[in-house]
Amino acid sequence: MxxxxxxxxxxxxxxxxxxxxxxxxxxxxxxxxxxxxxxxxxxxxxxxxxxxxxxxxxxxxxxxxxLELTERTEQEFQDQKKALFSGHVSIGCVEADNSDTVAMMLEELVNEYPQVTFTIFSGTSDMIVERLEKGLLDLAVLIEPVDTKQFEKLVLPHEERWGLLVSKESFLAVQDEIEIADLARIPLLSSSRTEVAAMIGSWAKESGVSFQIVGTFNLIFNVIPLVENHVGSAIGIEGALSAWNLDRLKFLPLVPEVKTKCVLVWKKHREHSPLVAVLLQYFKDAFEA
Missing domain, CATH: 1.10.10.10 (Winged helix-like DNA-binding domain superfamily/Winged helix DNA-binding domain)
Structure with a gap:
């Protein structure tokens, strides 16, 4: 190979x-x-x-x-030999305002075990779930709605607010929020995830209107230029936009308010390395009810 x-x-x-x-x-x-x-x-x-x-x-x-899985397996055996004096952990994260939570847990781990190294893998929920299933990630932070039946999960306390990303040149930019029913008269850009599509379908059913989805995306940064150029307005979470310069854009929270939570997930019945087990316990001690 x-x-x-x-x-x-x-x-x-x-x-x-x-x-x-x-x-x-x-x-x-x-x-x-x-x-x-x-x-x-x-x-x-x-x-x-x-x-x-x-x-x-x-x-x-x-x-x-x-080869990556082989190297990770070899590394886990080395971690077993060295106990927790050193080792490596891989965490997947979606675009959301959850970096502070992950950073807090990793800070505690590295302070306790200074020789520890880590990898943060960012991507879509589908990409992260695939890597988690293949054993290429130890843990992952995903944003609801997401299908977690195949995983163990821990619900994190931080909530993400859903809304509409619009151009500041749009007639909508004078508003500070937008009603779900008003989405019917706007060309929309939406996540291609099945769970998000189902959630939007539920909004449409509850409001008794049809939505015009003109395009779908997997990562929000690809959509920002489309919103700036009036191709459509993007449905998304506020936390996914926190790292971007939005001088020409505006985020309008949905009314009635829609919030979802982040979840920490890991494979069921998987034997974790001692290092990953300790990190997972940090999360549980901090957030498990």
Whole structure:
């Protein structure tokens, strides 16, 4: 897998062999044997470079995940040996105003165990859930509404307020809030998540109107230019916008008020490393009722 990924990155067997510190014939032989075992070509030659085939592209994404999981498993065994004197923890976080909560827990962990290292992975709920299921993340902070049946969860106290992001040049910008029923007359941009779509459908049913969804998105920062240029107004949570410069935009809270909470989730029946178990206990001690 490492040989294959290196050739894919270098696009040249000679350069890959130098990077791997092995001979070119050895690498070529290993690559041919690998293709033979899979029963398909992984590379084709184009303009004196090796380019991934469709099968190669599929394998590349899988290989990166397999190697990352392998390295994490090896690291967990090392963590077991070293107990809690050192180790690594990976946490996934969605776009929401939950960074203070995670920072507070990590600060306590690092103060207690100074050699600890950590990774924060930011992305959509779907991306984070996928990595959590594959074992590439230890814990994750997600924003409701979200399906957590396959996970253990801890509800965090911070609430996120839902509203509408509009251009300051919009006729709506003179308002300080917006009623859910008023969304019917506005071109809307909304999250592509199934749970959010269901929640918006529930709002529409309760208000007795239909909403005009002109576009969907997975991360809010991609939508900001669309709102600025009047393509539509975006439905989202206030906390996801806190890190952005919104000089040309305005957030209007929904009326009646809609709030949802963040949840800390982890895989059911998974044996955590001692380090992750300690961090999880910090969260439970702080927030579990």
């Amino acid at each position: 490492r040989y294959f990924l290196t050739v894919a990155e270098e696009r040249n067997v000679s350069r890959a062999a130098r990077a791997l510190r092995i001979t070119q014939p050895t690498l070529s032989r290993q690559l041919k044997e690998f293709e033979s075992s899979l029963g398909t070509e992984l590379f084709v030659r184009q303009n004196k470079e090796l380019v991934l085939t469709e099968a190669g592209l599929l394998l590349k994404s899988r290989a990166e995940e397999i």
